[in-house]
Amino acid sequence: RKEVEQDPGPFNVPEGATVAFNCTYSNSASQSFFWYRQDCRKEPKLLMSVYSSGNEDGRFTAQLNRASQYISLLIRDSKLSDSATYLCVPYSGNTPLVFGKGTRLSVIA
Amino acid sequence: NAGVTQTPKFQVLKTGQSMTLQCAQDMNHNSMYWYRQDPGMGLRLIYYSASEGTTDKGEVPNGYNVSRLNKREFSLRLESAAPSQTSVYFCASSEIGVSGNTIYFGEGSWLTVV
Numbered sequence: 001r002k003e004v005e006q007d008p009g010p011f012n013v014p015e016g017a018t019v020a021f022n023c024t025y026s027n028s029a030s031q032s033f034f035w036y037r038q039d040c041r042k043e044p045k046l047l048m049s050v051y052s053s054g055n056e057d058g059r060f061t062a063q064l065n066r067a068s069q070y071i072s073l074l075i076r077d078s079k080l081s082d083s084a085t086y087l088c089v090p091y092s093g094n095t096p097l098v099f100g101k102g103t104r105l106s107v108i109a
Numbered sequence: 110n111a112g113v114t115q116t117p118k119f120q121v122l123k124t125g126q127s128m129t130l131q132c133a134q135d136m137n138h139n140s141m142y143w144y145r146q147d148p149g150m151g152l153r154l155i156y157y158s159a160s161e162g163t164t165d166k167g168e169v170p171n172g173y174n175v176s177r178l179n180k181r182e183f184s185l186r187l188e189s190a191a192p193s194q195t196s197v198y199f200c201a202s203s204e205i206g207v208s209g210n211t212i213y214f215g216e217g218s219w220l221t222v223v
Contacts, residue, residue, distance in 0.1 A: 002208055049211070087151075102151060
């Protein structure tokens with residue numbers, strides 16, 4: 001099983017829609033998790049950190065299911081500017097971080 | 110704040126040429142990394158340096174060398190460039206803490222080997 005697995009997408013959703021991505025991880029020792037956002041031809045940037053069961057920041061909600069070893073990212077009321085690739089990164093206390101391949105989101109007007 | 114700065118941003122090399130990608134961070138981070146990103150492959154770690162004076166191989170180290178010159182700087186060298194090394198290279202830095210390991214990236218270096 002790969003260390004991090006994500007559905008590559010693309011997810012094509014209309015503006016205003018709610019969309020969710022899942023990320024499964026293999027290392028049960030993972031302590032915390034990060035979602036990064038990467039725009040086309042740009043560097044990844046931190047979107048959200050998750051240290052317990054979940055986190056919420058405005059339209060973005062991350063939920064962690066340790067029993068099933070997956071973490072999800074929910075985006076409500078999608079905007080055109082949300083179009084990007086979303087990278088899941090579990091943290092197990094060891095460097096370096098291993099990134100998933102990402103899920104591509106396209107929000108359509 | 111500059112954060113992570115890498116140069117050059119774009120470079121075209123001929124097969125067999127050598128070059129060094131430079132990276133510097135101003136956040137006083139201990140750890141620094143070099144990743145490459147190819148279409149459909151995601152970010153793959155080439156080398157990393159957990160602290161000044163140490164370097165370790167990542168997932169795809171062949172054909173590369175690194176130098177952790179000081180705490181701020183971490184360079185990546187291609188001794189004899191090959192077309193398979195055409196990629197986007199990202200330098201990054203982080204500080205590992207109890208709560209995690211937030212990593213900050215440079216803007217990337219687009220390298221083409223012809």
